[in-house]
Amino acid sequence: MRFTYAEAMTDPSYYAPLARAAEAAGYASFSVADSLIYPRESDSTYPYTDDGNREFLEDKAFIETFTLIAALGAVTERIRFTPFVLKLAVRPPVLVAKQAMSIAALNGGRLGLGVGLSPWPEDFTVMGVPWERRGKRMDEAIDIVRGLSTGEYFEYHGEFFDLPAVKMSPAPPEPIPILVGGHSDAALRRSVVRGDGWMHAGGDPEELDAMLAKLARIREEEGRAGDPFEVHVISLDAYTTDGVKRLEDKGVTDAIVGFRWPYIKGSDTEPLATKIENLERFAETVIAKVSG
Known part of the structure; x- marks a missing residue:
């Protein structure tokens, strides 16, 4: 099991020390919000909160995703x-x-390209992209990113x-994994047919089990059951060694963990020192035990 440290919507000056601390503590990955x-x-409503409220996003400092990754890679x-995930469907895929290729070339291939749609029609509007047939547009965008990132001629x-x-x-030193x-059923199938893995955004444990079972069926149907495939999930099971074993038995490869509830209105008041203490404590009590 690999572990991804997740922190977002906090003081932008915290990201560099948090990335260094997560690396030193043994985390495999650091997630960057978009x-x-x-x-x-x-x-519109936010799909991953109980009441769909989106007001927690107002006035949050979001550094542009690739800009932040470049800074943290340095x-x-x-x-x-x-x-x-990166809102690929509203961006020019070229x-x-x-x-993505520039980031991977600069940081030695340390990029897992998590991509998705956007739940906000307004993102499409301001980017001059139609909301309609966004799934098909997403499919084509993934194909283009994958094709161009080989460094060979692609049409x-x-x-x-x-x-x-x-x-x-x-070209990047290794193919960039697209997660x-x-x-949705369409997203699960897209992750298998066009991607190298799937990213889960949290929610009810029973729903996660159902999605993992569906994902396994799709991989079987598409003849990809034996191919390398990353499965990144948010689950309370990731916070105990027994729970990690349960996730591994379900085919999970990467657990995404965070140590505060981010869906709050107003500024994040948790000190940087507390964040580092929390990620280090988890590394000592869970990561070290399941990796040793």
Whole structure:
């Protein structure tokens, strides 16, 4: 089992010391959140809170995802960075490929590219991208990012994107794993058919079990049951050694852990020292025991 440290919507100056501390403590990955804008008015609800309220996002400092990863990569040596998740469907995939390849080339391939849709129609509006058929657009974007990141000539002729034969350089030292986030049936299938793994965003444990079972069925149907495949989940089981074993038995490869409830209005008041103490304590009580 690998462990990803998750912290978001906090003081931006905390990220560099937290990344260094997580690396030193033995975490495999550091998650980086993605957010573009906060609309004054919206009918949308947040899909991962009980009441769907989105007000906790207002005035939160979100550093642009690739910018933050580049900065954190410069002050670390081993830990991987995983967008959780990049809103790929609203971005130009050629630019995303260039950004991801540049990050991977600079930091020695320490990037797991978590991607997903956006629950906010306003993200699509301000980026000039239609909300309709966003899933199909996402599929094409993944294909383009994967194709260009090989560093070889690549062309693409789809419904939304049309590329002549082009190449980008430098290519990353290893293929960039594409991890698809989302809880819908379409997201699960997309993670298998087009991705290298799946990212879970939390919720009811029984729902997680059902999604893991469905994921296993899709991998079998698509002939990918024996292929390498990353499964990243948020689960209370990740906080005990017995629970970690249960997750491993279900096919989970990466546990995403955090140590505070982030869905609060207003600023994060938890001191940096407390955050570091919490991540180090977990490393001592869980990571060291399951990895030893």
